[in-house]
Amino acid sequence: xxxxDIKKLVDVGLSHFWNENYGQIxxxxxxxxxxxxxxxxxxxxxxxxxxxxxxxxxxxxRAFKGWLREPTVMPIVRNELQLKFFLSCNLPTSESVRxxxxxxxxxxxxxxxxxxxxxxxxxxxxxGSRPEELDDxxxxxxxxxxxxxxxxxxxxxxxxxxxxxxxxRLAWCDEVLRSLEE
Amino acid sequence: xxxxDIKKLVDVGLSHFWNENYGQIxxxxxxxxxxxxxxxxxxxxxxxxxxxxxxxxxxxxRAFKGWLREPTVMPIVRNELQLKFFLSCNLPTSESVRxxxxxxxxxxxxxxxxxxxxxxxxxxxxxGSRPEELDDxxxxxxxxxxxxxxxxxxxxxxxxxxxxxxxxRLAWCDEVLRSLEE
DNA sequence: TCAGACATGTAAGTCGTTACATGATTCA
DNA sequence: TGAATCATGTAACGACTTACATGTCTGA
Numbered sequence: 001x002x003x004x005d006i007k008k009l010v011d012v013g014l015s016h017f018w019n020e021n022y023g024q025i026x027x028x029x030x031x032x033x034x035x036x037x038x039x040x041x042x043x044x045x046x047x048x049x050x051x052x053x054x055x056x057x058x059x060x061x062r063a064f065k066g067w068l069r070e071p072t073v074m075p076i077v078r079n080e081l082q083l084k085f086f087l088s089c090n091l092p093t094s095e096s097v098r099x100x101x102x103x104x105x106x107x108x109x110x111x112x113x114x115x116x117x118x119x120x121x122x123x124x125x126x127x128g129s130r131p132e133e134l135d136d137x138x139x140x141x142x143x144x145x146x147x148x149x150x151x152x153x154x155x156x157x158x159x160x161x162x163x164x165x166x167x168x169r170l171a172w173c174d175e176v177l178r179s180l181e182e
Numbered sequence: 183x184x185x186x187d188i189k190k191l192v193d194v195g196l197s198h199f200w201n202e203n204y205g206q207i208x209x210x211x212x213x214x215x216x217x218x219x220x221x222x223x224x225x226x227x228x229x230x231x232x233x234x235x236x237x238x239x240x241x242x243x244r245a246f247k248g249w250l251r252e253p254t255v256m257p258i259v260r261n262e263l264q265l266k267f268f269l270s271c272n273l274p275t276s277e278s279v280r281x282x283x284x285x286x287x288x289x290x291x292x293x294x295x296x297x298x299x300x301x302x303x304x305x306x307x308x309x310g311s312r313p314e315e316l317d318d319x320x321x322x323x324x325x326x327x328x329x330x331x332x333x334x335x336x337x338x339x340x341x342x343x344x345x346x347x348x349x350x351r352l353a354w355c356d357e358v359l360r361s362l363e364e
Numbered sequence: 365t366c367a368g369a370c371a372t373g374t375a376a377g378t379c380g381t382t383a384c385a386t387g388a389t390t391c392a
Numbered sequence: 393t394g395a396a397t398c399a400t401g402t403a404a405c406g407a408c409t410t411a412c413a414t415g416t417c418t419g420a
Contacts, residue, residue, distance in 0.1 A: 075262075082343055168346040185371080
């Protein structure tokens, strides 16, 4: 893929659990090339702009698999809403309620969005096809039919993580609002 | 509170949604003093070490309330496990299974821990008291009886957020493992 | 007496974001 | 023709972590 493709993949497909920006992507790709973990080549189709696509090397594949097997660090995730909620404990309860209600509204909006995407994906998994929107961003990884359906499923399953998490947060909002009402 | 107290409060009480380190705390406290948002004074009890405690000023309180009412930004939370899971889609399924099982084990261990803390807190809320462990870290914020019980409840509710989130992640693990079994 | 907790801080380095700079191509 | 998108990159800044430096007090 190219740096631009990676950015798009992350923004469109992985935005519920990852982000990247060009300031990280392009320099990192160069570092990968320096370490011979990836190779770079110009791939400019006729009538197209200049593009550089990167491919993983044999050495890169080994490193990638090594990384996959390394213990996954779960950094402490900072949740500003939780911090505000905790610190609002000496203020009038109405402040805490307002905070939670805003959080609730945000999560509801996100949940709706994700559920729509999930519905699209579920339909395409059942019909065995892959929606065009995904072709644009997933085409690069592989093209065998069995693998394509597998990718679609993994895509769907990562979305499910986001959906279940947001439902949990909404359940928390309900619990808190009930608890604060007295 | 002192810088050391703040660090302890965050480590002991807020670790499921926040972290801070001395490299941030001490310089930031100085900045707050520079801006007259907090005041610093030495408070060395007899036979105790040198300590500097910081108090919020009137100006600081205004700024704090302003911050509470500012829209809460929800930064995209990077979840390395999700990233690995997504990227494992072209490898044998056993790789994905292993990843999810490790995640599952981690979340289960954390959940158990949090549920224990929550049980302690629930008991002390019901009995109207506050456990001694919390006195150490919460004593500074206020001491009126009604407020103490309120603090305890807020503490408990932030823990509930962690518990519900982890249960959601475990539900996701179950869903994925079932889905991968075929 | 010695480990561990108390207590305050600094320096170096890494990571990540934002803004900027550049220029081609497509499509209305 | 002009806005949007494609496409690649750099520079500056800010956030965050890690390691270090220093010294006191408590309790086994």
